[in-house]
Amino acid sequence: MVLSGKSWVDTGAQFIHGASDANPVYSLLKQHNLLSELVTEEGSELFLNDKGSKVDTEFANRMYEAGEEIIWRKHEGLIGKSLGEHFAEESQQLIQKWGSPEEEQHKILSILHLVGKNYFCNMGDDLNVEGKMFMLKDKLLEDLPKDRLLLNRPVSKVYWEGSFRNEEGHQFPVCLLCENGEQILADHVVVTVSVGYLKTAASTFFDPPLPQEKLEAVEKLGFGCLNKIFLEYEEAFWESDISSISLVWEGETPADLSSSTTRWIKSLQHFTVMRPKETFGNVLIGWCSGNVAEHVETLTEQELTAPTTSVFSGNPSIPVPKRVLRTQWQSKKFIQGTYTYIPPGIDAKIMDKLAEPLSSSKKPSVVLFAGEGTIKELYGTVQGALLSGHREAERLAQHYGRAVSTTAACSLPDQEN
Ligand SMILES: Cc1cc2nc3c(=O)[nH]c(=O)nc-3n(C[C@H](O)[C@H](O)[C@H](O)COP(=O)(O)OP(=O)(O)OC[C@H]3O[C@@H](n4cnc5c(N)ncnc54)[C@H](O)[C@@H]3O)c2cc1C
Numbered sequence: 001m002v003l004s005g006k007s008w009v010d011t012g013a014q015f016i017h018g019a020s021d022a023n024p025v026y027s028l029l030k031q032h033n034l035l036s037e038l039v040t041e042e043g044s045e046l047f048l049n050d051k052g053s054k055v056d057t058e059f060a061n062r063m064y065e066a067g068e069e070i071i072w073r074k075h076e077g078l079i080g081k082s083l084g085e086h087f088a089e090e091s092q093q094l095i096q097k098w099g100s101p102e103e104e105q106h107k108i109l110s111i112l113h114l115v116g117k118n119y120f121c122n123m124g125d126d127l128n129v130e131g132k133m134f135m136l137k138d139k140l141l142e143d144l145p146k147d148r149l150l151l152n153r154p155v156s157k158v159y160w161e162g163s164f165r166n167e168e169g170h171q172f173p174v175c176l177l178c179e180n181g182e183q184i185l186a187d188h189v190v191v192t193v194s195v196g197y198l199k200t201a202a203s204t205f206f207d208p209p210l211p212q213e214k215l216e217a218v219e220k221l222g223f224g225c226l227n228k229i230f231l232e233y234e235e236a237f238w239e240s241d242i243s244s245i246s247l248v249w250e251g252e253t254p255a256d257l258s259s260s261t262t263r264w265i266k267s268l269q270h271f272t273v274m275r276p277k278e279t280f281g282n283v284l285i286g287w288c289s290g291n292v293a294e295h296v297e298t299l300t301e302q303e304l305t306a307p308t309t310s311v312f313s314g315n316p317s318i319p320v321p322k323r324v325l326r327t328q329w330q331s332k333k334f335i336q337g338t339y340t341y342i343p344p345g346i347d348a349k350i351m352d353k354l355a356e357p358l359s360s361s362k363k364p365s366v367v368l369f370a371g372e373g374t375i376k377e378l379y380g381t382v383q384g385a386l387l388s389g390h391r392e393a394e395r396l397a398q399h400y401g402r403a404v405s406t407t408a409a410c411s412l413p414d415q416e417n
Helices: 024-031 057-072 083-098 102-117 132-141 195-205 212-220 261-267 290-296 301-310 350-355 382-399
Strands: 015-017 044-049 126-128 155-159 174-178 183-186 189-191 222-224 226-233 242-248 271-273 282-289 323-326 339-341 367-369
Touching: 015 024, 015 382, 024 132, 024 382, 044 057, 057 083, 057 102, 083 102, 102 242, 155 195, 195 212, 195 222, 212 350, 226 290, 261 290, 282 290, 301 323, 367 382
Parallel strands: 044 242, 189 367
Antiparallel strands: 015 126, 155 174, 174 183, 222 339, 226 282, 226 323, 242 271, 271 282
């Protein structure tokens, strides 16, 4: 996506979760010299209340950290509850434990409310590699023979129990029928479509249909939505060292974590400042998730601009952004959301079921499954998607008695639950 014809923005992944040499995406970026060009600038956080005034940064950061601690120890007492419900309960207990005066309680809860809205990923340090993920994709594509790569071929059906003959008379167990009528014959197919897509298409996409336990896995897994709203300003209204702006809604508490669409602006998590300014200009990214993210996809540019600007309206000199863009991951037919998640009460091992290959009556592993939703240790991440692909490549290599050398040598982290 391009803003003002000069800077591009990432519509999808932009962080390496757990940035270290053990992370295969980090290693690949490093190997392709994409990390050396990265400009990382430490910045400060700005907390603004809904009247446009600054909230004391030291106080806000202290409360925010207290909230984060609740999230990090979430596994205690999280049985059968959503993280949001657990967080709301623990926040109340924290306030009672501190015995804070009533007017301070409101302030504390409104900061904790911010924590509850945010997305957390406990995989180690996050590295913002804005713009580099899709450069990496282009670099990786250079290694693929161009005549082997077919893009823009939506598949409408995977036939996997057949004997399909090509012009040379070779027989194949798999036939992919594309939406344009083209047929692609294969010995094996690795299906990497999203869990979101499978939720609507799984029952008709495969012939023969998927086994019941796989359909159940698709049904039971959650597929959430995260959208970004890019606001581009003529001039920055924030100081040059600011890296994020959080809006503190006074009077809101973690228990107010509703996903009411009429209050969508209150559900924005925070705004990230795209840095450095020389590369990106004056751009903020607003983050939203869940029902609110879906609602944001339906709004017009005008409907997006007016309230996002008015939340900063304590300062009348703040102009309207000159451009607004937002992602629409839920509406994309071939994704239908963003991340797989594990709903309360569902065992993560269900992802192993989704990952199991299908064998036809004549040949093993004719349909293999990869993608972030098939890897319980790293779902929701680019490295998870990558390693799930390596896992299936390795499966096929073993089947044919070949050695593989991939970054799959990177070990998976231990699963906490
Ligand atoms: C807004 C956003 C922010 C994110 N931020 C981060 C981040 O900072 N760090 C991180 O690690 N991860 C992040 N992620 C998650 C990460 O992008 C995903 O986990 C990863 O891309 C999943 O890869 P995948 O190959 O499993 O699936 P996808 O990337 O969804 O690829 C599936 C592919 O299948 C194709 N497809 C579907 N149906 C068909 C069909 N019928 N025929 C042909 N093709 C089909 C789709 O078009 C798509 O290209 C983010 C995701 C989003 C959306």
